[in-house]
Amino acid sequence: MKLTEYQALLIDCDGVLVDRDSGVWAALQPLLENHAGPLDKAALLADFNEVLQSLYPRFGELGFSGLLCFAHRQLAERWKLKASWEEGMSFARSAAGWTLFEDAPGAMLYLRKFYRLLVLGDRDAEDRGVLCERLGIEPEDFISLASAPLQDRDWLDANGLDAAAILHVTRPGTGSRAVGAVCLICRDLDTSPAPCAADYCINSMADLVAQHQLSLRR
Template sequence: MGLTEYRALLIDCDEVLVDRDSGVWAALQPLLENRLEAPDKGQILAEYKDVIRSLYPRYAELGFSGMLCFAHRQMAERLEIKSSWEEGMSFARSVPGWTLFEDVPGAMLYLRKFYHLRVYADRDVEDRGVLCERLGLLPEHLLSLADNPLDGGDWLAELDIDPADTLLLSRPPAQALGEGGLCLIRRGAAEHRKTCPADFCINSMADLVRQHQLSLRC
């Protein structure tokens, strides 16, 4: 299927719309300042992703902020740095300040003219309204990972859309939504040298808009 044939986009929020890595890196600086040697950004972020991945089975128990608080504590232990629970909570509450990639507002405005948009994200209830406002979404258009949006479910039934007509926008690695398509947003330069394992591999949300415009002309 071509880009113009899909009816709905299910968009992964972090690292597609929200610059999570920059937000995490900035929020970790108070902890990293206590380290004797200069931190390597790539290594620190890789450690963080490993930690947060190990905590996901406890998502329902901890909530998003709780999970980030525990992640901060585990990062401190790995780096052999003392930290307090107050510092962990401060790290967790940095989430509302994570910025959008600069191409996102314009791309979302354009794409909603052609698709039903749904965004899925890990967020606490008190942060969801702010994120919806920044993305130009109605609250019901922001789906929680706890509700398994990748399995289809109510949102597809409400739109009367077949999973095959849905395109998942995510970051590598990711799997398609059932019979639907997969578009990987590969913002990292190193990812561009790899073979595309999806239906579409695109550099950014702005590039997605350009590719859609080209498809309309064909």
């Protein structure tokens, strides 16, 4: 299917639109002040991702802030550091301040002229409205990671969508998707898969806009 033929884009929030890694790195610096030696950013983020994924089965119980708070506690234990629950909650609340990649707002403004934009991510209720406003989407188009919209026939029918006509815009390392086409946004060229195993592999949301414009001319 041509890029211009999709009905909707299902876009990962963190790592594609929101610079989560920089936010996590900055918010963990107070904890790392007592670390015995320097911790490589890539290693830190790998530890964080591993811990966060292990906690996701408890998402319904903890909510997003709870997951981040417990992740902070488990990272402190893993690194043999002391951390209070107050510090964990401060880390969790940092998610509200994670910045957008600079190309994200303009790309979303352009792409919503051609597609329904769905954003896949998680935030607590008090943060979701502000983030949706920044991204230019309706709150109902912000979909939890705990759901599987491309495999939910009732949701697809209610929204007049076909899974085959939804392009999932994601980042490397999130795992393969069983349904639908995939566009990888490879902002970090060092982690870009070679060869590309997705339907599209591009470097940024700005490049996605450029590729769409090229498709319109063909």
